[in-house]
Amino acid sequence: MSETTARTATTASAAVSPGGVVAESATPRGRRARIALRAVQVLLALFFATASALPKLIAHSTALEPFEEMGWGSMGMYAIGLLELAGAIGLLVPVLQSAAATGLAALMVGAFVTQITVFDGEHAATPLILLIPLVLIAWARRSHNADLLTLLRRRP
Numbered sequence: 577m578s579e580t581t582a583r584t585a586t587t588a589s590a591a592v593s594p595g596g597v598v599a600e601s602a603t604p605r606g607r608r609a610r611i612a613l614r615a616v617q618v619l620l621a622l623f624f625a626t627a628s629a630l631p632k633l634i635a636h637s638t639a640l641e642p643f644e645e646m647g648w649g650s651m652g653m654y655a656i657g658l659l660e661l662a663g664a665i666g667l668l669v670p671v672l673q674s675a676a677a678t679g680l681a682a683l684m685v686g687a688f689v690t691q692i693t694v695f696d697g698e699h700a701a702t703p704l705i706l707l708i709p710l711v712l713i714a715w716a717r718r719s720h721n722a723d724l725l726t727l728l729r730r731r732p
Contacts, residue, residue: 613716616709617667617677623706624664624680632657646694659683667713671723677714681707 631639632653643653660683666676687703 613713617673617713620680620706620709620713621664621667624660624667629657629660629664633661642695646690656683671720671727674714674717674720675724677710677717681710681714684710 635650635653639653639657640650643649643656646652659679663676663680663683666672666679669676684703684707688700688707691697691700691703
């Protein structure tokens with residue numbers, strides 16, 4: 577098969593976006609990958625909203641004690657809780673997906689460093705486990721960053 581024929585066959589099995597960019601997600605495999613990634617996003621959003629942000633925002637004792645031990649107090653706990661809730665919501669909004677995943681990944685890097693330095697690595701694996709799918713989402717949804725910049729640059 578010649579290079580031209582191979583390129584034509586590849587283009588025929590993929591959708592071409594209005595900008596002329598070939599979108600591989602038109603294939604069954606690409607569609608399954610998009611659905612799986614979306615499912616991971618929903619699961620992460622549920623985790624960050626309910627298991628991580630909610631205890632901080634309602635000042636549950638299991639969330640408050642570590643922040644007191646770090647010396648951040650309740651204000652630090654509420655701030656982190658709000659950031660996690662905002663990230664969880666952002667994971668569900670198409671134009672914010674990559675930015676939200678990047679922000680949550682940055683929070684997980686901070687959580688890892690905190691676990692290592694303050695808590696002697698007691699639960700250091702948790703932020704690393706969450707970091708992997710967040711980085712994947714940020715990379716896979718990076719095309720939405722241009723849309724976000726366009727929205728932000730609009731003048732009312």
